[in-house]
Amino acid sequence: MxxxxxxxxxxxxxxxxxxxxxxxxxxxxxxxxxxxxxxxxxxxxxxxxxxxxxxxxLDVPLTDVRRILGSSDPGTRATLVADHLARLEAELDRTRAAVTSLRRLLAPEPAPVHVELRAVAGAEVAAVEDDVAIDDVLTWYAGAMAELDAVVPEPAGRPGGVYDNALFEQGAGHVLVHLPTTDAPRRGRVHPVTLPGVELAVATHVGAHDDIDVTYGEVGSWLVRNALAVAGPIRETYLVGPRDTPEASAWRTEIGWPVFGVGVAPGGTGGTDRSGRTHGTRRSAD
The missing domain is CATH 1.10.1660.10 (Multidrug-efflux Transporter Regulator; Chain: A; Domain 2)
Structure with missing residues (x-):
């Protein structure tokens, strides 16, 4: 004693x-x-x-500490600890994402964002879609894309997503992920969809998605400066992503904001520097 x-x-x-x-x-x-x-x-x-x-x-709750100490089964104790560690890792990921965004937002000379106006023609795609809560989007996307990859082995272009405004405004909304293909199958959740043609203000987000909200904000600021009204759901195109390389710094995601009445000539583009000055080819709105 x-x-x-x-x-x-x-x-x-x-x-x-x-x-x-x-x-x-x-x-x-x-x-x-x-x-x-x-x-x-x-x-x-x-x-x-x-x-x-x-x-x-490790901030294990008192109730879990008691359960761990009171259990004689090593497997039960290991499961309780592993579950808590998974929660800590998720919290750490959220913290890292917030730090990444803050560093970019507080940078004394942020890298300029380039926005171009683009007319996108309608397209046939193989798609998976559902109503999803914003906190579940990443998990849902991973499952949907794996299903698409399994039934569309040779897509005709890069994968993309269409995200309903309600997803951001209300925390839940319709999400559609797709692969371009000329012969979309019907298998499981995969089915053919025709994406309508649209005029977009497009910017490319570089790197992991931890601070993709900052790029969204920069594109939105450009739209306001140029007095362009946002129309339908936001589109993303994954030029390079986790499916291609684990190196997050190599990822490239196009963010496309549909806009009203821009009148971009087919194939024409327009761009800006950070000052908001526009350049490029347009046609007059009808």
């Missing part, structure tokens, strides 16, 4: 923390002197104290 001070030195857990563990019944001392209230611990409690301390450092 050792005193709480000695136990603290042996475990590298502070006396204050040990008292809190006692109060919450995570780690009850082997004995407590009835007259003095002094706590004493058995040396066999050292590993338990260290496990609790590690779990709490």
């Amino acid at each position: 050792v005193t709480i001070g000695e136990f603290s030195r042996l475990t590298h857990v502070s006396v204050r923390t040990l008292r809190r563990y006692h109060e919450t019944e995570l780690l009850v001392p082997a004995s407590v002197d009835a007259s003095t209230g002094y706590r004493h611990y058995g040396v066999e409690q050292i590993p338990t104290a260290q496990v609790i301390h590690r779990l709490r450092q």
Whole structure:
């Protein structure tokens, strides 16, 4: 038996923390002197104290700590810890994404965004579509694209997505991902769709999607400066993505904002620098 001070030195857990563990019944001392209230611990409690301390450092909830300590099944304990680590990794990914966006937003001289006006003809595609919550888009997209890849082995172009305005405005909306093909099959969720022709303001996002919202904002600012009204759902085209290379810095995603009444000649383009000056070929709106 050792005193709480000695136990603290042996475990590298502070006396204050040990008292809190006692109060919450995570780690009850082997004995407590009835007259003095002094706590004493058995040396066999050292590993338990260290496990609790590690779990709490990882922000494992108290209920899960109790379940881990109370389980005699190594598999159950491992599953509980793995589930919490997965939650931590997801939170870390969100933190990294926020840091990436902030660094780009706070850069003293942001890289200029180039926007071009483009007339896109209608196209036949093989598609998977559904109503999706914005937090589930990445998981849903991965499954949908895997299904498309399985039934369209030789697509006629790059994959893309069409994202309903409600997805961004309300947190859930219609999403359609597609592969261009001249003979779209009907298999599982895959079915043929005809995408209508549209006029787009297009910019290319470089790199991972952690800060793609910044590029969205830059394109939106350009549209406002040029007094162009946004029309239908946003389109994305994945020129280079995770399907092509794990190197995120090589990814290239075209963001296309449909616009009203631009009147771009077929094949014509227009672009800007960051000042908002336009250049390129247009035709007059009818």
